[in-house]
Amino acid sequence: MSDDILYSIRNLTVEYKTRAGAVRAVDNVSLDIRRGEILGLVGESGCGKSTFGKALMRLHDGPASITGGELWFDGRDLMKLPITEMPNIRGAEIGMVFQDPMTSLNPVQRILDHLTETILTHEPGTSEADARKRAEELVERLGIRRERIMEYPHQMSGGMRQRVMISLALALRAKLVIADEPTTSLDVIVEAKFLDLLKELQKEFGLTILLITHNIGVVAEVADRVAVMYAAKMAEVGSVQRVFADPKHPYTQGLLKSVPNIKLDEGELYKMGGEPPSLLHPPVGCRFHPRCPFAMDICSEQEPAFEPVAGDQSASCWLYQKAGVQRVAENQDVHNG
Amino acid sequence: MSNIDEKPANTPLEGTTWEVELKQVGFVRRLLMARRWYGADWWFVTISAVAVLIFIIIAIFPQWFAPYSPDALAGPRFVAPGATVELSFLVVPADSSVNKLQDLAVPEGTDQASVAVVQGLPTSGDLNDAAQKIDEIIKNQPAGLRLRPIIDRYVTLDEALQSVMAGTDKAAVVQSTDLAAIKASYPTLREAGSLSGQVAGNYILGTNDIGQDVLSRLLWGTRIALIIGFSSSILSLVLGVPLGLIAGFVGGTFDRLLSLLMDSLYAFPGLILAIAITAVLGPSILNIILAIAVLYIPTYYRIVRGQTLSVKEEVYVEAAKSIGARRLEILTRYIFPNVIPSVAIIFSVNVADAILTGAGLSFLGLGLPPTIADWGIDLARGQRFIQTAWWMITFPGLAILLVVLSFTLMGEGLTEIFNPKLRDR
Numbered sequence: 001m002s003d004d005i006l007y008s009i010r011n012l013t014v015e016y017k018t019r020a021g022a023v024r025a026v027d028n029v030s031l032d033i034r035r036g037e038i039l040g041l042v043g044e045s046g047c048g049k050s051t052f053g054k055a056l057m058r059l060h061d062g063p064a065s066i067t068g069g070e071l072w073f074d075g076r077d078l079m080k081l082p083i084t085e086m087p088n089i090r091g092a093e094i095g096m097v098f099q100d101p102m103t104s105l106n107p108v109q110r111i112l113d114h115l116t117e118t119i120l121t122h123e124p125g126t127s128e129a130d131a132r133k134r135a136e137e138l139v140e141r142l143g144i145r146r147e148r149i150m151e152y153p154h155q156m157s158g159g160m161r162q163r164v165m166i167s168l169a170l171a172l173r174a175k176l177v178i179a180d181e182p183t184t185s186l187d188v189i190v191e192a193k194f195l196d197l198l199k200e201l202q203k204e205f206g207l208t209i210l211l212i213t214h215n216i217g218v219v220a221e222v223a224d225r226v227a228v229m230y231a232a233k234m235a236e237v238g239s240v241q242r243v244f245a246d247p248k249h250p251y252t253q254g255l256l257k258s259v260p261n262i263k264l265d266e267g268e269l270y271k272m273g274g275e276p277p278s279l280l281h282p283p284v285g286c287r288f289h290p291r292c293p294f295a296m297d298i299c300s301e302q303e304p305a306f307e308p309v310a311g312d313q314s315a316s317c318w319l320y321q322k323a324g325v326q327r328v329a330e331n332q333d334v335h336n337g
Numbered sequence: 338m339s340n341i342d343e344k345p346a347n348t349p350l351e352g353t354t355w356e357v358e359l360k361q362v363g364f365v366r367r368l369l370m371a372r373r374w375y376g377a378d379w380w381f382v383t384i385s386a387v388a389v390l391i392f393i394i395i396a397i398f399p400q401w402f403a404p405y406s407p408d409a410l411a412g413p414r415f416v417a418p419g420a421t422v423e424l425s426f427l428v429v430p431a432d433s434s435v436n437k438l439q440d441l442a443v444p445e446g447t448d449q450a451s452v453a454v455v456q457g458l459p460t461s462g463d464l465n466d467a468a469q470k471i472d473e474i475i476k477n478q479p480a481g482l483r484l485r486p487i488i489d490r491y492v493t494l495d496e497a498l499q500s501v502m503a504g505t506d507k508a509a510v511v512q513s514t515d516l517a518a519i520k521a522s523y524p525t526l527r528e529a530g531s532l533s534g535q536v537a538g539n540y541i542l543g544t545n546d547i548g549q550d551v552l553s554r555l556l557w558g559t560r561i562a563l564i565i566g567f568s569s570s571i572l573s574l575v576l577g578v579p580l581g582l583i584a585g586f587v588g589g590t591f592d593r594l595l596s597l598l599m600d601s602l603y604a605f606p607g608l609i610l611a612i613a614i615t616a617v618l619g620p621s622i623l624n625i626i627l628a629i630a631v632l633y634i635p636t637y638y639r640i641v642r643g644q645t646l647s648v649k650e651e652v653y654v655e656a657a658k659s660i661g662a663r664r665l666e667i668l669t670r671y672i673f674p675n676v677i678p679s680v681a682i683i684f685s686v687n688v689a690d691a692i693l694t695g696a697g698l699s700f701l702g703l704g705l706p707p708t709i710a711d712w713g714i715d716l717a718r719g720q721r722f723i724q725t726a727w728w729m730i731t732f733p734g735l736a737i738l739l740v741v742l743s744f745t746l747m748g749e750g751l752t753e754i755f756n757p758k759l760r761d762r
């Protein structure tokens with residue numbers, strides 16, 4: 001395991017137990033998160049990206065459980081740790097920012113209490129005064145006035161609350177921050193500011209950020225690398241420039257074409273045919289084949305492996321693997337033509 | 338759910354529909370809907386909170402308000418509220434050495450003193466009774482004094498009093514109602530106490546069947562009522578809230594079993610369960626409190642459990658987990674503070690209910706020893722004399738009504754104000 005990889009997820013599988021049977025929301029997914037990068041994780045609603053994010057902290061309970069895989073975080077396999085030790089990791093080493101800032105802070109606690117609680121939980125030796133000082137400095141760094149630390153969450157705007165959530169992760173210098181659709185419920189101006197802040201913090205604190213979102217624009221704006229998920233599987237991973245310039249997986253291609261653009265005329269916006277498959281009964285073979293414009297016989301028979309296709313770009317598509325190589329040339333003609 | 342939102346089919350004035358509609362409804366409906374239509378919540382809460390405060394002050398310091406001790410036989414039996422009590426008073430010349438009836442006693446064998454009374458009044462009977470009582474006591478004493486006054490009957494009060502002034506009679510016995518007039522027109526006479534030694538009291542709410550002051554018992558009864566109400570509610574809160582929290586948070590078999598137990602407790606009609614428990618434990622204030630507390634544990638349990646189930650799915654609880662908060666911390670710092678407001682509101686309603694149940698138990702004779710001033714006991718006693726002494730049962734009943742009403746109104750009003758889900762304006 002190379003040293004520049006902070007979090008190496010190997011063959012992670014998460015299942016939800018339902019009355020209709022087990023649903024694999026994350027199926028055999030592998031991903032490397034490099035130190036100091038912002039990795040964007042995109043995909044349609046219900047493709048398993050949030051489940052994946054939560055699984056990285058082993059936050060699941062109730063019907064969901066991690067049924068397989070390894071979670072190598074900073075040289076340790078988190079799956080081998082007893083679940084009772086996970087609270088030591090959460091917050092201290094991996095922080096999380098949730099989608100809805102309106103509900104992700106305890107309505108009866110002051111902002112200060114949120115921060116000092118985090119600090120005191122993980123560093124029991126710290127004095128109240130020290131914790132308070134650190135909290136104030138942190139909040140100020142994130143652009144919230146020092147005095148407002150005594151306020152309750154409902155007195156703050158959505159953007160401020162989201163910054164408070166970030167500060168919770170920064171309070172203990174978490175190495176990895178999982179941001180689960182952090183800007184979805186913010187308006188565009190606040191969103192832009194928040195993303196700028198995220199980038200600044202990443203540089204300043206050497207933060208690693210996993211940015212889960214369905215907004216391709218956000219990924220293009222801030223991420224270094226991008227991972228595309230489709231129907232509980234990883235479709236494509238690569239640097240933002242490469243993937244956006246030359247998407248390999250047909251799903252990624254479709255996804256990028258579906259982004260609304262002001263230059264497009266009416267009716268020009270690409271709509272991908274078909275529906276995302278039911279995870280209860282996923283299609284045999286490649287999960288994208290029923291919707292894929294380049295589907296071949298092999299696609300409905302065998303599942304493609306997730307392999308490097310060009311440079312640091314990896315995809316799971318038969319088009320780039322032995323059996324499909326033959327079609328690549330024609331396909332690219334179609335694509336470019 | 339509200340009538341104001343539904344527009345009548347043919348209303349000419351758009352926009353002011355509710356005002357038009359308001360004119361069409363009757364006074365009673367307006368009164369009943371006051372809370373919603375006029376935003377009267379605050380008034381309900383303020384008025385009932387003041388009432389509750391007054392009741393609490395009375396319960397803590399009943400001696401400030403009660404004219405008599407609750408057990409004292411303060412006056413004659415069955416005095417109606419506001420009625421003046423007729424006592425017989427002794428009137429003597431101002432220079433006489435007589436200060437009470439006993440001073441009229443003379444040694445055995447000598448002439449007995451003569452006392453003037455007016456014909457046809459109960460005064461002569463009172464004099465006879467009082468003299469006989471004193472005579473019984475003094476005749477066996479070594480001094481050998483006897484008191485068997487000769488009773489001189491006159492037609493009018495003036496004749497009787499003039500005979501006293503003339504010295505024919507040593508004293509006169511008059512009714513307490515005449516005392517003021519006598520003082521004014523006969524300055525040479527003075528009053529020498531009542532025959533029985535009682536003071537003419539003022540019984541605002543009357544006296545009961547053994548001569549206790551109803552008002553005093555009422556005021557002292559507030560203390561018992563509130564002690565029962567508060568202690569049993571606090572006890573069931575202290576037991577019910579943690580059980581509900583833990584059951585809701587932990588879930589699983591523990592939750593199932595506990596909920597089953599609580600539901601079966603809840604299934605009993607309240608008073609019947611309380612009767613069963615006190616019947617087993619025996620009458621005492623502690624046992625009443627225990628019985629009522631058991632009765633209300635399921636109320637707290639169910640509400641807290643339900644709230645916990647919903648709060649624990651909130652994002653901020655998950656966020657707490659993501660910053661490494663442990664289960665106990667999540668329970669005490671995230672779930673408990675978010676659950677407790679609804680508990681505070683049902684507490685107030687619960688106190689009212691507990692007072693009612695406590696009074697019910699006492700009324701049935703299962704609650705407190707009958708020597709204690711308690712509304713339920715007074716109700717039960719008053720019931721026997723409901724045809725002759727209506728005040729004995731009416732005032733304790735009204736007191737219960739008022740206390741229960743003010744606690745309930747306060748609780749319900751607070752619910753309306755603090756629970757946005759119930760508020761549809």
